[in-house]
Amino acid sequence: MADIKIDKIAKTFGNARALDEITLDIADGEFIALLGPSGCGKTTLLRIIAGLETRSAGRVIIGGRDISDTPTRARGLAMVFQNYAVFPHMTVYENVAFGLRMQKADEARIKAQVARAAELLHIEPYLERYPAKLSGGQRQRVAVARALAVEPPVLLMDEPLSNLDALLRLEMRAELKAVLREAGTTTIYVTHDQTEAMGLADRIAVMHGGRIVQIDKPTAVYSRPKTTFVGGFVGSPPMNFLPVTAASGAIDLDGLSLAAPRPEGNLLAGIRAEDFALSHSGEGLAFDVMVAEPLGSHTLLTGRSHGQMLRVVAPPNGDYPADTRLGLKPDPNRIVWMDAASGEALRQETAA
């Protein structure tokens, strides 16, 4: 059993607060993606879990054992470092075998495990090379292979696929997910690529400024963001936030009346680009197209509505010259209502 309990972990560097009482429960075998902008504390959190960084407060519990003060080597985890940290004086083979050698595994097992990890990450041709003779992406795959080879109960990965080309990344992503699920490895996976997080994770923890602002299933994080930050950060294009005013329980959008979650006051309506129905006759919210980007599967329209920038997904084959006026009808069930002042979502009675 390797469930992880992160209990009020805080970290300050001098006066700067890098982590602000992070609490996170991860089930055995679960795959968690830590998603957040640069500098939000993802690496710091991983390093504290691994015991490479001292914590200012809090506890880390793995498999029911408080390991907050256990040395790194005895925590039973493996890690992929953001800058790979592949040993330059060892061949790729020796790098991948390193953890097993430290566990005093017998030669046959080492050989088998290294071969397996190398095959998975397509690095078999380089096994006898030194890392200096590898490209950045190849080195990164060596780092991942080194971590997988020991079959750890807990795996920490810090942007492990960031340096691969899009095709290879897609392939590795799928294989990684399959392998880790099969092995039942509890995984924390740091990334700032939100499609990667959505595709891989059982749950996504969105971090911002040293806090976890939302932790939920990928679809829930996507369609029911808790704050405007999450809505804007997760998903491409980012969620639209339309400022509206409720009056006596209703909201009027250019003649389109929506039921308001609050009788009065200023609100933001968070609407995903694909949650609009287009009407060429101009019914609904007035929208002036500025740019149309045909993306193959759909056309992404960027335009204005009453001075507010909106992004809207339209069918792939339409023709939308600039300055076309369209009418937009948002799907009322998929609108996320936010408080205009705090930027936080109002409690929703509709389930995600």
Added chain:
Amino acid sequence: MNALRRTVYFTGIVALCAWVLVPIYFIALGAFGGRIGVFRWPKSILPTDTSLAAMQLFLQVEGVGQAMVNSIIAACITMALSIALGAPAGYALARFTFPGQNAYRLLILLTRAFPLAILALPLTVAFIRIGLYDTAFGVALIHTALALPFAALVSASLFQAIPRELEEAAWVFGCTRLQAFLKVVLPLALPGIAATAIFAFVISWNEVFAASVLTVRNRTLTAYLLTVLAESPLHFRFAGGFLLIVPSIVFIFAVRKYLFAMWGIANR
């Protein structure tokens, strides 16, 4: 253009080599050129009547052999002590933050600020009292004091240049601090440490003042030569000079692969 660059490049190399090699060559010529060759003028560039006579004569002189042995002992002890003390100090400076770190760095350098001439008398007295006077070990201790600041600061920068994450990765995969140091940090730092060791050796081998003050009978080669050379014939001096340079050259030649080795570029 390319040809020009090549010409400049090779001229530079030749000039640099000549800068080092020509004096050595002339010393060797003096040492092996025989008694007459030394005095001939203009000098012949090519060795005419090479003979080992001067060298033999020199080596047979009483005390030279013993002085060489003393020198080697002192230099080896200096080398061992400088690395044994300097490398851990450098590692601490590179990896740990502790209060007074910068002051400590400066303090290390300050040990070189005391002129040895001022320390000579108290040191002599102290050494006589402890019984270290006139021993190679005593000389080695002083030489270590001279070489240590260099050893500590150079190895600090060596360790600093090795990414911390490499060590951390070793911890993650099951190493203790010591194992991580031995398996990851040390192999990577070895070329630099070898160079530092050689430097300590050469400092000791070439040092003459402390060695002269702190010994009377068990002289090191430099101290010994200083006392006898003034009254010796010229070819004899060349032979002595040659013996002084040779060990440094041989030593550096022997470990050159560590000096030049870059991981992955030079194969081991």
